[in-house]
Amino acid sequence: MSNNEVIEKFFYPSSVAVVGASREPSKVGYQLLHNLIAKYRGKVYPINPKVDEILGIKAYPNVNSVPGTIDLAVISVPAPAVPTVVEECGLKGVKSVIIISAGFKELGTSEGIEFEKRIVSTAKRFGIRVIGPNCMGVYVPKVGLNTTFLNPERMDFPNHGNIAFISQSGAFGIAVLDWAAMRGIGISKFVSLGNKCDVDESDLLNYLVSDDDTQVITMYVEGVEKGREFAKSLRSVTTVKPVVILKAGRSEEGVRAIASHTGSLAGADVVYDVVFRQFGAIRAMGMDELFDIALSLSLQPPAKGMNVGILTVGGGSGVMATDAAVSLGLKVPKLSDTTVSKLRKVLLPIASPYNPVDVTGSARDEHLLQAVEILTRSGEVDIIIWIPYFMAPGISKELAKNFITLIKSINNELDTPIPIVGAATGGRHTAKLSTIIENEGIPMYPSVERAAKAAWALCKYGQWLRDNGTFEEYISKHMRSKATN
Numbered sequence: 001m002s003n004n005e006v007i008e009k010f011f012y013p014s015s016v017a018v019v020g021a022s023r024e025p026s027k028v029g030y031q032l033l034h035n036l037i038a039k040y041r042g043k044v045y046p047i048n049p050k051v052d053e054i055l056g057i058k059a060y061p062n063v064n065s066v067p068g069t070i071d072l073a074v075i076s077v078p079a080p081a082v083p084t085v086v087e088e089c090g091l092k093g094v095k096s097v098i099i100i101s102a103g104f105k106e107l108g109t110s111e112g113i114e115f116e117k118r119i120v121s122t123a124k125r126f127g128i129r130v131i132g133p134n135c136m137g138v139y140v141p142k143v144g145l146n147t148t149f150l151n152p153e154r155m156d157f158p159n160h161g162n163i164a165f166i167s168q169s170g171a172f173g174i175a176v177l178d179w180a181a182m183r184g185i186g187i188s189k190f191v192s193l194g195n196k197c198d199v200d201e202s203d204l205l206n207y208l209v210s211d212d213d214t215q216v217i218t219m220y221v222e223g224v225e226k227g228r229e230f231a232k233s234l235r236s237v238t239t240v241k242p243v244v245i246l247k248a249g250r251s252e253e254g255v256r257a258i259a260s261h262t263g264s265l266a267g268a269d270v271v272y273d274v275v276f277r278q279f280g281a282i283r284a285m286g287m288d289e290l291f292d293i294a295l296s297l298s299l300q301p302p303a304k305g306m307n308v309g310i311l312t313v314g315g316g317s318g319v320m321a322t323d324a325a326v327s328l329g330l331k332v333p334k335l336s337d338t339t340v341s342k343l344r345k346v347l348l349p350i351a352s353p354y355n356p357v358d359v360t361g362s363a364r365d366e367h368l369l370q371a372v373e374i375l376t377r378s379g380e381v382d383i384i385i386w387i388p389y390f391m392a393p394g395i396s397k398e399l400a401k402n403f404i405t406l407i408k409s410i411n412n413e414l415d416t417p418i419p420i421v422g423a424a425t426g427g428r429h430t431a432k433l434s435t436i437i438e439n440e441g442i443p444m445y446p447s448v449e450r451a452a453k454a455a456w457a458l459c460k461y462g463q464w465l466r467d468n469g470t471f472e473e474y475i476s477k478h479m480r481s482k483a484t485n
């Protein structure tokens with residue numbers, strides 16, 4: 001089996017054994033089995049030598065006594081027992097193993113390190129690939145595969161979507177899944193890597209680059225051990241699809257904390273910065289930013305240049321958006337006389353037809369619609385930040401729908417589509433309308449600064465693709481996939 005074929009078994013196994021499935025509802029091995037059988041429709045084999053049945057499913061004393069083949073084994077027994085279980089998996093012919101158990105390298109004890117070494121050498125001997133130990137495993141909503149052990153009464157799991165999320169931290173990863181479900185962000189594949197004794201970011205990047213379900217790859221990274229391989233994988237993936245990375249351990253103190261979390265060698269932050277820049281990964285500075293950027297890249301095409309058009313109902317927000325965009329290195333160009341006069345013709349006399357284009361609080365739907373059409377067709381801006389105020393009296397509930405329809409039809413006509421991101425600051429009514437717009441494909445952010453950062457990412461990624469000669473190819477693929485969605 002090729003590397004990718006083995007990795008594929010982590011996401012699409014036909015059968016899963018849960019080694020350490022427990023009878024006790026308060027234990028990890030019980031909840032894991034419970035979560036797995038909730039939606040997964042493949043064969044499930046609980047492994048526990050003390051019982052015949054768990055949660056109504058026949059249990060087996062060990063993997064060897066399972067009658068059929070096992071595509072994936074998820075191990076949740078105490079650390080000292082794990083090396084033997086991995087050996088048993090090898091003898092059974094299991095090629096993909098997830099180790100949930102903690103108590104290995106991350107402890108820093110000679111015993112923990114030794115257990116992990118034994119796992120690695122056994123896995124090598126049998127050609128097994130291992131995710132973990134000390135991890136949450138995987139979540140693939142498309143096929144209902146969930147190897148996490150958190151209580152679903154106290155968290156939600158997101159639906160299928162086109163963003164993959166790889167996390168070195170299990171707990172943070174899970175919290176993000178819960179948050180993503182609330183925010184309406186869909187996930188193609190979630191992987192918690194834990195100690196990365198075998199499968200690491202590079203393996204997953206190499207797989208995800210050709211995964212049709214994944215349009216954007218996001219990562220939470222503490223430290224990368226095999227730097228050269230990682231850089232090589234990044235290089236080959238980022239020209240095909242965007243990779244957004246939240247790298248923790250920016251301070252010396254943070255680096256120290258990492259050592260006791262997953263036992264990773266974090267290394268100098270500045271080196272990561274250089275590698276990310278050199279190989280086209282986009283760095284996010286926090287969780288909000290990670291998904292703000294991922295969302296814009298998953299919904300909108302990248303921009304063909306750095307010129308931002310700002311279309312606003314409120315003057316102050318236009319100014320703040322301009323500041324935010326410029327401080328990120330984007331340009332907010334003056335519009336040509338021709339474009340200004342076109343805008344003047346359709347806007348109210350009190351409107352400002354420059355950039356930002358301020359339609360004012362007296363604007364009606366048609367002013368925003370006509371202005372966005374003039375801007376997108378002007379050839380003078382590469383991306384638009386629009387700032388609607390849904391509470392303005394002339395703005396109707398229909399604006400969102402009409403705005404989206406118009407943008408889509410214009411972009412279908414243009415050689416290079418103009419991406420658009422929105423900023424809508426406000427309360428519950430604004431949030432509700434923003435969600436409707438976002439569901440139709442325009443990412444909406446609660447502040448102009450966040451919208452500007454998302455716009456920056458679309459510009460930055462567009463530049464990377466242009467520099468590498470894959471911009472056109474990416475755009476046509478992106479537009480095709482949007483057309484079929």
Ligand code: COA
Binds near residue numbers: 170
């Ligand atoms: N094969 C099959 N089943 C076995 C076994 C083996 N070799 N050894 C033990 N079991 C069974 C036990 O009988 C038990 O079932 P029971 O409760 O029905 O008796 C079950 O497996 C669990 O074993 P137990 O010894 O009770 O362990 P535990 O549930 O207290 O803890 C872990 C096991 C793996 C959950 C725990 O050691 C651990 O690592 N917890 C932390 C997990 C974590 O945080 N991971 C990282 C997330 S980011």
